Amino acid sequence: QSALTQPASVSGSPGQSITISCSGSTSDVGGYNLVSWYQQHPGKAPKLMIYDVTNRPSGVSNRFSGSKSGNTASLTISDLQGEDEADYYCSSFISTSLYIFGTGTKVTVL
């Protein structure tokens, strides 16, 4: 498996909630509670938003939340705001190498 599967794009209006999925297998997402999410604005370095499936680093808005069911992890952004427009990547520990990233999702705020 070369990458976890994410939708190419998700959009929502300001104030709405959106959810980004991240599908893997029992060798990665489903086998460990070691899923993280990263936000990347154009031309910038990624930023950690969620780790260990549900944990938020200090300084990250509580509008961002993570969850997991089986082999699929999800990132939910509540009360969508203009500054949330960015690319989002999931990542998981994978037993065969160490890390695997998702294909990436472009979030558009309408």
Add this chain to the structure above:
Amino acid sequence: DVNLVESGGGLAQPGGSLRLSCVASGFTFSSYGMAWVRQAPGKGLEWAAAIGGSGHSKYYADSVKGRFIISRDNSKNRLFLQLNSLRADDTAVYYCVKEGHYYHMDAWGKGITVTV
């Protein structure tokens, strides 16, 4: 604050070599694993290599195994990535990354461009 600054990128010929360096500050460098993540133009993130805090444990993605070498100098708070046998598909921005406890990346450098 954690600060990671990469250097050493640039233009290389196919089959050539480059050495990337990353100087770290703002945390106890030897206590954390470090990694390199790359991003080809217009593409997604790809983990390339990781190294444990002591430098003894090293891990590589299949795409770079046997060509890239990760290392660190804890006395100088520096992380390195030796890129050998470079190919056109190694063209990317390379990010120096600090690992959190465990298996996530909690700080990123601004990135350095490698063009082959």
